[in-house]
Amino acid sequence: MDRAQIVDWLLDGDPSVAWQTERDLAGADESTWLATRRLVASQGWGRRLVEQQQPSGRWAGGLYSPKWTSTTYTLLLLRRLGLPPSDPAGIRGSKVLLDEADWVEGGVSFWSGRLLAERCVNGMVLSIASWFDTDDDRVDSIAELLVRSAMADGGWNCRDYLGDTHSSFHSTISVLEGLTEWRRRTRRDDADVAIGSAQAFLLAHRLFRSHRTGAVVSPHFLRFSFPPRWHYDVLRGLDHLQATGALKDERAADAIAVLGDRRRSDGRWPIGPRYSGEVYFRMEEGRQPGRWNTLRALRVLECWNGGQEH
Numbered sequence: 001m002d003r004a005q006i007v008d009w010l011l012d013g014d015p016s017v018a019w020q021t022e023r024d025l026a027g028a029d030e031s032t033w034l035a036t037r038r039l040v041a042s043q044g045w046g047r048r049l050v051e052q053q054q055p056s057g058r059w060a061g062g063l064y065s066p067k068w069t070s071t072t073y074t075l076l077l078l079r080r081l082g083l084p085p086s087d088p089a090g091i092r093g094s095k096v097l098l099d100e101a102d103w104v105e106g107g108v109s110f111w112s113g114r115l116l117a118e119r120c121v122n123g124m125v126l127s128i129a130s131w132f133d134t135d136d137d138r139v140d141s142i143a144e145l146l147v148r149s150a151m152a153d154g155g156w157n158c159r160d161y162l163g164d165t166h167s168s169f170h171s172t173i174s175v176l177e178g179l180t181e182w183r184r185r186t187r188r189d190d191a192d193v194a195i196g197s198a199q200a201f202l203l204a205h206r207l208f209r210s211h212r213t214g215a216v217v218s219p220h221f222l223r224f225s226f227p228p229r230w231h232y233d234v235l236r237g238l239d240h241l242q243a244t245g246a247l248k249d250e251r252a253a254d255a256i257a258v259l260g261d262r263r264r265s266d267g268r269w270p271i272g273p274r275y276s277g278e279v280y281f282r283m284e285e286g287r288q289p290g291r292w293n294t295l296r297a298l299r300v301l302e303c304w305n306g307g308q309e310h
Contacts, residue, residue: 001268002267003267003298006268007025009268009291009294010025010294011026014043014046014291015040015046016040016044016045016046016081017291017292017295019034019036019037019039019040019082020033020082020295020299021295022036024295024299025295025298025299038084040078040083040084041089045081045283046082048280049077049081049280050083052074052280053089053092053093057092057096058070058071058096059071059074059093060074063097063100063101063110064110066277066278068227068275068277069278071096071097072097072124072125072128073229074093074280075097075128076124076127076227076229078090079127079128079132080226083132085132086133087132090128090131090132091132091133094132095134095136097128097129098125098129098134098139102114103138105145106141106142106144106145107141107145107146108121108122108142109121117145118158119146119171119174119175120158120174120175121158121174122142122145122146122175122178123174123175123176123178124174124178126139126143126175126178126179127174127177127178130143130178130184130186131181139182140182142182143178143190143191146175146178146179146191147179147190147191147194150194150198151165151166152165153166154197154201154204155169155201156171156175156198157172158170167201169202169205169208170230172232173202173236173237174230176195176240179195179198180195180240183195196246199241199244199246202237202241203251203252205217206254206255207234207254208221208234208237208254208258209254221233221234222258223272224236224262224269224297225272225273226283226290229277231275234255235300238252238255238256238259242299242300242304247300247304248303252304256301256304259297259300264289268289268290269289269290269297270287270289270293271284271286271287271288271289271292
């Protein structure tokens with residue numbers, strides 16, 4: 001398939017894929033892709049997830065668990081799908097996360113008795129509350145906690161309360177996504193240094209290698225999953241860098257090569273593995289090309305190559 005055929009195939013998918021394709025690959029004007037994005041609330045995967053919200057404002061009765069049907073993980077997915085920021089279900093769910101959590105260090109905790117607010121979880125909640133029109137000063141408090149709690153190497157680690165001193169790829173990408181959404185929402189520059197340092201952490205590791213030995217940190221980093229849940233992989237890291245204008249760095253070249261290696265002979269990318277756990281439904285099935293991975297990979301490659309696919 002040539003590029004035009006792949007783009008048409010993406011446009012024929014769920015509204016959540018189509019609006020991002022219009023914005024990032026098809027050159028549509030803002031009014032067009034915003035109109036398609038509004039359909040996420042009333043059609044397809046977005047509607048199916050919204051319909052699962054309970055009268056309490058929660059999903060599956062829980063704040064963070066069960067995985068992957070709880071309030072946190074459902075809202076995280078709805079953010080990725082592009083449920084409009086003004087959607088009442090998203091706003092209400094975001095408020096539930098803020099109102100029903102314990103507050104520690106100025107951040108949320110979903111586990112009683114913790115002395116530290118887990119950085120990765122707060123990154124997720126920050127991305128959710130910043131995407132939706134939550135309008136709550138506590139959102140700024142989470143951002144401020146994450147900025148001041150960056151580790152010496154520039155990233156974050158949810159296990160730092162256990163004494164870990166090296167940042168985690170998993171925690172770092174969740175916090176990066178949260179701070180980036182918060183910066184977009186508030187237009188404040190307080191997090192710019194922290195964002196830049198964390199991106200430098202990823203690039204120093206070539207997005208998947210040990211900074212000491214150059215070995216692949218985990219084979220799972222080379223397998224692309226959507227939704228990624230709390231997990232890091234190379235495509236998630238690359239997609240963040242392209243979205244923030246930080247991709248054009250030669251240290252990303254190894255990861256770009258991995259992206260090319262995973263491409264199918266028809267020009268698309270496979271669906272990829274899934275993380276075990278409860279789901280409301282599967283968005284993509286079988287050993288087929290995956291729209292989510294193809295959309296994300298193609299926009300990364302075109303950013304890397306200056307607007308060209310190859």
